[in-house]
Amino acid sequence: MTTQTLEFKAEIKQLLDLMIHSIYTNRDIFLRELISNASDAIDKLRFAALTQPDVLENESAFKIKLIANRSAKTLTISDNGIGMTLDEVTDQIGTIAKSGTRAFLEEVKKHPDLGSRPELIGQFGVGFYAAFMAAHTVILRTRKAGVPATQGVLWQSQGDGQYRVEATEKAQYGTDVILQLKDDCLEYLEEYKLRELVKKYSDFVEHPITMDVTREEMPLDAEGKEIKDAKPVIKISEETLNSRKAIWTRSKSDISAEEYNEFYKHVAKDWVNPRITIHFSAEGSSEFKAILFVPEHAPLDLFMPEHKTGLQLYIKRVFISDQCLELLPDYLRFVRGVVDSSDLPLNISRETLQDNPLLARIRKNLVKKLLDQIEKLQQEDRDKYLAFYREFGRVLKEGAHSDFDNKERLARLLYFKSTQSNGEQLRSLSEYVSAMPAAQKEIYYLTGESLEQLRHSPHLEAFAQKGYEVLLMDEFVDEWVVEGIGKFQDKLLRSIAKGDVEIESPEEKVQKDQQREEKTKSFGDLISYLKETLKSEVKDVRLSSRLTQSACCLVADAYDPTANMERILQAMKQPVPEFKRILEINAEHPVYEKMNRLFQTDKNSPLLNDYARLLLDQALLTEGSKIKDPLWFTQKISALMALG
Secondary structure, three states, X not given: OOOEEEEOOHHHHHHHHHHHHOOOOOOOHHHHHHHHHHHHXXXXXXXXXXXOHHHHOOOOOOOEEEEEEOOOOEEEEEEOOOOOOHHHHHHHHHOOOHHHHHHHHHHHHHOHXXXXXXXXXXXXXXXXXXXXXXXXXXXXXXXXXXXXXXXEXXXXXXXXXXEEEEEEOOOOOEEEEEEEEOHHHHHHHOHHHHHHHHHHHOOOOOOOEEEEEEEXXXXXXXXXXXXXXXXXXXXXXXXXXXXXXXXXXXXXXXXXXXXXXXXXXXXXXXXXXXXXXXXXXXXXXXXXXXXXXXXXXXXXXXXXXXXXXXXXXXXXXXXXXXXXXXXXXXXXXXXXXXXXXXXXXXXXOOOOHXXXXXXXXXXXXXXXXXXXXXXXXXXXXXXXXXXXXXXXXXXXXXXXXXXXXXXXXXXXXXXXXXXXXOOOOOEEHHHHHHOOOOOOOOEEEEEOOOHHHHHOOHHHHHHHHHOOOEEEEOXXXXXXXXXXXXXXXXXXXXXXXXXXXXXXXXXXXXXXXXXXXXXXXXHHHHHHHHHHHOOOOEEEEEEOOOOOOOOEEEEXXXXXXXHHHHHHHHHOOOOOOOOOEEEEEOOOOHHHHHHHHHHXXXXXXXXXXXHHXXXXXXXXXXXXXXXXXXXXXXXXXXXXXXXX
C-alpha cells in the first residue's frame, strides 16, 4: 500500500488538543498507560495461543522492552504481543475509544476542571493518546501475530489532527511505540527515571519490563583485582525493572497498603486509591484467589452501554479475560480486581464460561464477600457508607430487583430521600421502620422525576397531616426497586399514588366514612357529571381520602403502572398500553361548592365542561405529565383571570 495521510475524527482532534495543551498535572501517567497497553497485547496473544499455538511463531519469552536513545531523543515501548493489522490500526488508533472519547469530552465541556485530572485518561480507554503529553511525534510500528512479516504497519502523527499510515516490513510480531520526546521531557530517557516509574506504577505487571542498562566496569587482572590506569569497559546488560510477583498469590500480611493501591491503579486504570480492598482465598469445592476493589468514585461512563465491566480472570496465573462478565452480577459492575482459579480448565473458551458450574460457585462467593464488606462499612461508619452510596447506590438498587438470593441484604443497604429528611439527606428502610408510629402498618413511598416535584405533590397532604413519613424516590430505577423488594421487615411497600389508601384508625375511619357518605349525597350528581364528561380520559372520578388542601389529583389503579413508570417506559421507547387513571377530588375545596351550585342552576352550562377539563389538566400538570392542549388551557386560565 502507498502512504496515506488521514484526518482524525473530530472528537479525537479535541482529545489530542486536550492532551497536548491541558493535561500537565502528572505527565508520568503516559508510561503507565503504554506499558498497560503492551501488557494487554501480550495477554491477548497468550489467550489466542491456547487454541492457535502457531501464532507464537516459536516465540514464548514475552516481554515489554523500554529503549531510551539519548542521541535521537526517543523512548520506545516495545512488546511481542498480538500486534495489529492495518484495519485494526485504523480502527483502534485513528478512531480509538470512540464512545469513551465522546463521553470524556462531553464531561470536560460540563466540568472544565476534568481536563486537568489525569486519572480520567485510563478510565475512558484513551491511554494511547497520553503519549502526546510527553512526545511531539508518535510513531507506531506493528505486525499482527500469525501474518507475514511483510504485512507490518507504520503509523505516525504529530498530534496536529492528521496521521500517516503505510505498509512496512517487521520481522517480530508485536508493537513498537516510538516517542520523539519534547525538550522538556528528556528526563524520561534517564535510567533512574524509568526505573522509578516502573517500580511505582507497573511493578505488578506479570510480564517482564526490561531495559538495557549501561555500566562502566574496571578491567580485572588474573587475581580479580582492578588494573590501575586502565580505561573502564562499557558493558550493556538487560535488566528487568518490575518484580512480576502476582500480588494475589502473596500473603496479606506481606503486602502493604501502598502495594494494594498501586495494583488497583494498574488493573482499574484509575489514579486515586480504592475505597475498599478485599483480598481472600477460597478452598473446598472451588479453589481460587481474589483481590477485589471498590473505587472511590464512580466512573463517568458507569451507566453507558459501552462501560467496561467485569473482573480479570486468570487460571493458574494464565490470563484468560480482562472482562469476565460472569464473575459478578451487573449491579456490581463498578468493582475491579482479579480472580485466579485453580480448578477451571485452561482451554476454556469465553463462550463456555457462562455455562461453567465452577464459575457460578466463584461468583456466589465473590458476591457474598463484597456484600459482607459493604455491610461492614455501613455498620461501622454511616458517613463513609453514605459517601460510597452517593457514588454507587443507584447501581446497587438494580440488585434489589434482579438478585433474588440477596434481595433482603440489598434492601438493608438502600437509602432514600424522604419527607422527614432535609435537602439531600438519606434514610434507610431500617431507619424508616424504626421511626414508624405504632398505628402505621405499611411503608409509604412516592416516585417521580425530581425531588422538588415530589415534595410538592398533593398525594402527600393526608400523610403530612397524619405525621407519616413518605419515602421520596426520584431515580428511574426506583420503580423497579420497590417491585423487587415488595416487603421489608414484614411491612408492605405501598405507593401513595396508587389504589385507595387508608391511614385512619378504626375510629377515624368510621367518622371519615360518615363524612364521605354525606359528601356523596351533596356532590353525587356533580361527580356523575364529571365521570361522564371525562370518561374518555379517566377510569373513574371519586372523593379523595389523601387530599386536604389541593382540589384534585390523579392516582393509578392498584395494579396499574404509575404516571412516572409510564414516562420512563416511553423514554425507553417501550410500548406502553393505555392505562386510564382515577381522578380524585377534594370535596372540601371551595371550587366544588361553586361548581355544584352552577350544576344545580344550569346543568348545560358550558362553564361546567371547561371546569371539568381544567381540573383534569391541573391534576396532570401537578404530577408532571403533559396536557393535551396547552393553548386551550392558557386561554381558559386567562379568561378566568379576566372574570376575576
